[in-house]
Amino acid sequence: MSEDVMTIREMCDAYEVTPRTLRFYEAKELLFPIREGQKRLFTKRDRARLKLILRGKRFGFSLEEIRQLLDLYHMGDQQLTQLSRTYDVARNRLADMVSQRDELNEAIDDLKEQLKWGERMIASLKQPKKAAE
Numbered sequence: 537m538s539e540d541v542m543t544i545r546e547m548c549d550a551y552e553v554t555p556r557t558l559r560f561y562e563a564k565e566l567l568f569p570i571r572e573g574q575k576r577l578f579t580k581r582d583r584a585r586l587k588l589i590l591r592g593k594r595f596g597f598s599l600e601e602i603r604q605l606l607d608l609y610h611m612g613d614q615q616l617t618q619l620s621r622t623y624d625v626a627r628n629r630l631a632d633m634v635s636q637r638d639e640l641n642e643a644i645d646d647l648k649e650q651l652k653w654g655e656r657m658i659a660s661l662k663q664p665k666k667a668a669e
Contacts, residue, residue: 541570541577551586561589566603595629 544555561567562576566589569576578586585606592602605625608618 544576
């Protein structure tokens, strides 16, 4: 075999994934290793696809979105369709992430205010009561 291939163990070590993850991606038709009996051999194409899968997961893309984007590679238009669709999905994902960040920042600010209120309440309850004169 002239193509440079990697075993499942080599893939796991190189990309910090588990064998189960690789088998799962294969079952979801995201990776297509060469099968020799029970042995799986991953090609350069599989490695490129795995890098894209892991990047997509990091950005919060669903596996179905990733699969659909990878499937656009062979459209015959020098990846214009794939790149355009990926760009649109990424812009939408970025908008979602920014919105989530803003909501999280607001919740953090609210919680900080509640903690300040709690500190004041605790401090006031710890003050010795002045005896009624």
